[in-house]
Amino acid sequence: MPSSRALSSCRSGLVAGVSLLSVAAAQAQTVPTPPASTTAVSLDTLTVTSTKTEEPAIDALSGTSVVTREQIRRLQPSRLSEVLRDVPGVTTQENQNDPAQAINIRGLQDFGRVNVLVDGARQNFQTSGHSANGVFYLDPELVGGVDITRGPTATIYGSGAIGGVVSFRTRSIDDILRPDETAGAVQKWSFGTNGQKFLNSTALGARIGTGADVFGQFVYRDNAPYRDGLGNLVRDTGNELTSGLAKFNIRPAEGHEISGTALIQDFDFTNNGTSNAGARFNNAVQADTYTLGYRFARPDVALVDFNAKGYYSTTHNNLTFLNDTASGLYGNLGVRAGNRINYDIETTGFDVYNTARFDTWALSHALTIGGDAVFDRVRTTDIAGGFGSAFTPSGERTLAGAFIQDEVRYATWLRVVGALRYDHYDLSGGTYRSSGDRVSPKITVGVSPIPGVEFYGTYAEGYRAPSITETLVQGIHPFPAFNILPNPNLRPEIAHNVEGGVNIKYNDVLKAGDTFRAKANIFNNNVDNFINISAVGPTYFVPAIAGIPASICAARPGRFPCVIPVRSFQYLNVSQAELSGVELEGAYDWGGGFVSLAATHTEGRDKSTRQTLLTVPPDRISATLGLRFLENSLTVGTRLTFVDSRLNVPSGATILATKGYSLVDLFASYTVNDRIRADFILQNAFDKRYTQYLNLLPSPGLTAKAAISIKFATR
Template sequence: MANGARGAHALLWGVSAIALCFSGVSEATAQAREPDAAQAAPSTQDTKQKNAKRSKKRQQIVAQAPDQSALNANAQAQGSVQSLDTITVAATKMEERAVDALAPVSVVTLEQIQRWQPNRVGDLLYNVPGVWLQDRGDDPATSINIRGLQDFGRVAVVVDGARQNYQRSGHSANGAFFLDPELISNIEVVRGPTANIYGSGAIGGVVSFRTKDIDDVVRPGERWGSDWGIMGGTNDMRGMVSGFGGVRVNPNVDLFAGGSWTTQSNYKDGMGVTVENSANKTGSAIAKATVRPADGHELKLGGIFQDFDYDNGQPRRALGLPFSQPGTGGNGTSIYATNVKNYQTSLGWRYQRPEDQIFDWDAKVYWNRTESDQVKIAHTATTPAFGTACARRGLPGNAISGCIGDWRSYLIDTIGFDAHNTSRFEHGSWRHALTYGGDIFQDDVSTADFSGNSNATTPGGRRTVSGAFAQWKVGYATWFDLISAVRYDNYHLSSANTTTEGDRFSPKVTFALLPTYVVTPYVSYAEGYRAPSVTETLVDGAHVASGPGQGDTSVCADGSRGFFCFLPNPHLRPEVGKNKEIGLNVKKDDLFTAGDTLRAKFNVFRNDVSDFIDGVQFAGPPGRNLYFQYQNIAHARIEGFEAEVFYDANLWFVGVSATIQRGENVQTGIGLVTVQPRKITTTAGVRMFENQLTLAMQWTSVEANTDIPATYLAGTSYDLLNAYLTYKPHRDITVNFSVDNILDEYYRPYAVPRAADFTSTQNDVLWSSAAPGRVFKLGARFHFGGA
C-alpha cells in the first residue's frame, strides 16, 4: 500500500475512534459549566465548612487510594484498569492520577506489560505518544527518543529513582540503558521539559521505571505470595522463565526477591533475512527489604543485578541478499563477544501521614554501575592492517578497532542523591502545596582498549551535575490551578586535559481552568537545561578504517589514520529547551452506559532549543582530512500534536495514541534526523466469559522522516499489526498468547547514517536496525500465596 494511502487510512481510523469518544463531549461540555453534584461549587453560606471537608478529603486521598501495584497485579481478576487513572509522581513529584496531571504524562501498567510479553523494553514504549526507539538487533540496550530528542541525557531515564547514564560511542545511539523487562512493574513517561524539577538535563522528557515489589506478588489478605512465569516464542527461538516472591514478616517488615532468565536466537526480519548476532542471553535478580520503624516512616533497601551476553557487530552480508553492496567498504564491522553487567543499589526514606500537612518527604541515595567487557572475535578483513601492531602479531585487525583476540572495556559509575518535601496549607477557598528539594549525581567514566582506540572515542572523565528546585501549586475553589516552579542547575566536567562548568535557573509555569471538571484545559511554559556530556566534550581520535588505501585518508593529530578524525570541543555550551504547551485533559464516567469510562489527554507543543548540540562533519586542513565534532547549533525547533484517548465500555474497549510532529535546524531549514513525523496506534478489544477471556488488536502506522541531512538514509514507513489473547481460567492462572508483526513486514524505525563519503550506508546499522518479522508467543503465569 502506498505511504499516503496507508497514512490516510490510519488517520481515518484514529479520527473515527476519537470521534466515537467525543460523541459524548456535548454532555461533557454542558457539565463543564455545571459540575457533577458531588463536585458542585460551594455556596457562600457554607464555603468554610465545605473547604474544611475538601481539605480533609484531600488529606485522605493518599491514605485511602489503593496501591497501584496491587491493583495492577490483580487487574485481570478484577477487570481492566484505565492506565490514565494510575497514580503518577513523575510530573510534579506529587501523587496524582495521570489524567489529572497538568502535563503530557503516559503510564504503562503491569497488566499491559504481561499482556504484551515484551522481549525488550522498547516493546513496551513504541506505542506511547511522542516516544520512539533507536535500538539495534545485535544489542539488548534500549535508547529512548521523546519528541525527537535523545542521547546524552536529553531523556532522563531512572529506575527506582536511580539515573541510568550509560553511553558509548558507536554506530548506534549515544545514550542507552540495560533493563530486563521482566523486572518492570510500572512505567511513567513525561514528555518535554515540563518535568524539569525531576532532574537535570531532561529537555526531552523523563521515563521513570518502577521495578516489582512485594505488592506485585502478595495480594490483599495474604501474608506471603509468589508469581511464576514462563514464555516461549518463534523467530527463531526465544524463551523466558521468572519467579518473584515476598513475605510480610510482620506489619512493619516486608521482604521481596526474584529474578528471571531469558534467551533468544538470531531472529529474521520481515524479508526473511537473519539479523546476525541478534541472539542474546539475559539473567537478572532483584531483592528489596522494607522497614517501617515508626508511623508514617518507610525505609526501603533495594538491589538489582543484571547480566547480558551477546555478540555485537555485523559480518559482511553475501551478495544477493537485501542491501548487500559489492566491494569491501561498508560491508560489515568488527564483531565483539560482549558481556554487560549492571549493578544498582538504592536506599530510600519515605515519610507520609495524611494528617501531617507540613512534612511529606521522599529521599533516596543510589549507586548504579554498568560495565561492558568485549573481546574482538571477527574483523572486516582476514589480513591485518599494514604497519600496525596487529600486523606485527600476525592477527587480523587495525589500530582503531584492535586485533582479534584483544579486549576492551567500558565502565560508568553513577552515584546520586535526591530529596524533596511537600508542605500543604489552605486558607479560605485557596489551596497551596509547596514542594522543594535538590538532587546531585556524579558520572565517573573509565575506558580501556588493549590495541584499539575506543578509549579515545569514548573518553574517560568525571561529570558532576547538581540542582535544586522549588514548586508552588495553588488552587482556588474549583476554578483554577496554578503551578509555578524554578530549578537551579550546576555542572562541572573534568578530565586530564579539560575542565568546564556552568549553571542556570530554569522557570516553569502552568495554568489550568476547572481542574475538577470533565474537561480541563491548561497552558504551560517550561525551560530545561542540559550540560554537555563527557563524550561530546572530549571525544578524540580516528574513525575506523581497514588500512592504507582502504579509506583511511584522514590523518589525525595523534598520528592515527581513519575515514575521518574526531575532534574534542571543550567550548561546548549547555543546551536550553524552552517549551510552550497547550493541553486538554478529559475524564468522564458513565458516559454512554453505567460503568463505562472515557480518559483522554491532548497536547500541542513547541520546543525551541538554543545551543542544540549535534555532530557535524566538515573538511579541514590539510584539505584531504575529514573531521567530526560536536558543535552548538544556534537554534533547533520541534513542534507537534499528541493525543491519547481510551474508552472502556467493560465488554469492549478502544484507544488511540497519536503523534504528529516536525523538527528542524532553524538556521539551515533542514529537518532533524531524530524527529519522526507521524505515528498513530489504534487498539481495540473485547472481554468475554465474565472477563476470563480478553482479545485485543493493535495497529501502529508510522510515516518515515525524509526531511533529513544527505548524510543519512531515511527509515521506512510501515504498518505494525499485533494481536493479543489473555485467558484466565482461574484467579491464580493466566495464559497469554500474542502475535507480533502479523503482516510480517520489513521495517527500520529510524534513519541510518551514511559513511564519510556520503554515498554508501553504514551497513551494520542498516542490517541490525531491521526489526523482527512475525513472532508467535505463548506464556503462562501462576500465583501461589497464603495467609
C-alpha cells in the same frame, strides 16, 4: 500501508478528533474515581514524574502517560521498545544485536536529554558509535510500570531532561500478592518462535505483619538470532540474560518507611557492529542498580511529606575481540583475538525533597522544596585498536541542583503550578575542564470550565550540560580515517517550551459503568545552543584502503591511495533547534471490552540551516482493541501500528531513510482461576519486513509467544 498524505495531516486530524470527543462526552456524568474493575485505562494510574506529587496521569497538567504491568503482561515484550511504541511522543533507537536501547521523546535523545530512571536511579551509560549515544539495559520482565512525562516541564526532576523523563518501576510485592495475602510466589515460563527461545521468571515475597515486606525475583532469558519479514536471518541478534532483583520495605513506626532495592543484570551477546559489517566482539554487560530510601508521610502532619533517596548505578561492558573479516582493519592495526575494550560508568546520586500542604485563604498549596546531585565517572580502557577510548573518553561530571515548586488550587476550576530550578555542572577530563549554572522557571495554568474537562498551558525552561563525550571526544575514525575533535568550549543547551493541552475524563458515557479518558497537547520547544556533531575545517584526503595510516596522505593528497575527500567532525553549538508537534492519547472501557488510541506528529529543524533534525521520528498512530468473554476471564484483541516514511535524511548520514509500514499484533489472555494465567501473542502477524527509523537492522518478522504463570499464596 498508510499513505504519506494521510499521516502528514495528523496534526489537523488530532485536533479535530479531540473536539469531537469533547462534544460526544459533554453529556456524560463526570465521576472522580474510576470503577475498580477498569484495568485498560492506564491514564487513571498514579504518576509522580510531572510534579513529584501523586496524581492520576489524566489529571497531570502535562504530556504524561503511564504503562501498567497489565499492559506489559499482555504484550509479552522482549524489549521495552515493544511497549513504548504505544506511548505518544515516545520512540526508541536500538542496535538489534545489542539488548540496550535509547529513548527518544519529541525528537530529542542522546547524552541525557531524556532522563531515564530505574527505581529513581539515573541511567547515564553511553558509548559512541553509529547507533544511539546514551542507552540503558533493563529487561521488561523486571518492570512493574512506566511513568513518562514529555518535554522539559518536569523542572524538578533532575538536570538535563529537556526531552522529558521516563521512570521505570521494577516489580514489587504488590505485583504478585493481593492485600489480604501474606506470602507467595509466581512462576512464569514463556516460549516462542523466531528467536524467542525461553524465558523463566520466578518472583516471591512475604509480608511480615504490617511492619515489613520483602520481595525477590530471578529472570533468565535466552534469545536466538531472528529472521526478518522476508525470512532472512539477522545475524548476532541473540542474547542471554541472567538477572536478580531484591527489595525490602521496613515501617518502624506510623508514617515512617525505609526501602531498598538491588538489581543485578548480566547480559551476554555477540555484536557484529551496528550494521552486521563491523568488527565482531563478544559483549559481557553487567548493569547494576542499588537504591536506599526513606519517607515520612502521615495524614495528620500536613506540612511534612519528606522523601530522601540515594542510589548507585553502574554499567560495565567488557568487549572481547573475535575477528574482523569484513574489512581487516583491526587485524592491520595489530589487534588479535582476545584483546579487550572495557567501558565503565558509575553514577552516584541522591534526591531529597519535602512537600508541605497548607491553605491560605481560599487557596490550597502543595509546596515542594528539594535538591539533587549526580556524579558520573567514566573509565574506558582499550587494547583492541584504540577507537573505543578515543570516542568514549574517560572523565568525570557533576550535576547538582535545587528546586522549589508550588501547586496552587482555587475551588475546583483553577490550578496554577509555578517552579524554579537552579542547576550547576562541573566536567573534567585530561587537561580540559568546564562548568556552568542557570535558573530555569516553569509556570502552568489549568482551567476546568466544565466538570470533566480541563485545559492547561505551560511555559517551561530546561538546562542540559554538555556530556563528557561531547566535550572530550578526540581521535581518528576507523575508516575512512577522518579526525574527530574535542570541544571544551561547548555551551549548555537551554530549552524554552510552550505547551497547551486538554484532559478529558468521564464515566457513564454510553452505558452505566463505562470509562472514557483522553489527553491531547500541542507543543513548541526551542533549544538554544543545541549540540550537534558537524563537519568543520577544510577538506583533506585520506587512504581508500583500511589500515593505511592517514599521515602518509600529507605528501600525496589526491593520489592513490589517498583519494577519499573528508572533513573533520566536532560537536558544536547550533544557534537554535526548534521542535513542535501534537500528541493524542485516549481510551474507552465499557466492561465487555476496551479500545485505546495514541497518535504523534513531530517536526524538528535546525533553524540556522533549515535542515530537519536527524532524530525526529516519523508520524505514528497506534490502536488497541480488546474484548472480554467468559465473565472477563478471557481477553482477546489486536494492536495496530501505522508508521509514516522518513525519507528526508541528510546525505552522508549513517541513519537510513525508511519506508512507511503497518503492523498487526494479535493477543489473548485467559485466567483459568486466581492462580493460573495463560497469555499468547502473535507479533507482526502478516510477516511484514520493515526497519524502524533510526535503527540500521530490520525488525523481526512473524513471531509467536506463549506464557503460563502459576501463583502460590497464603493468607
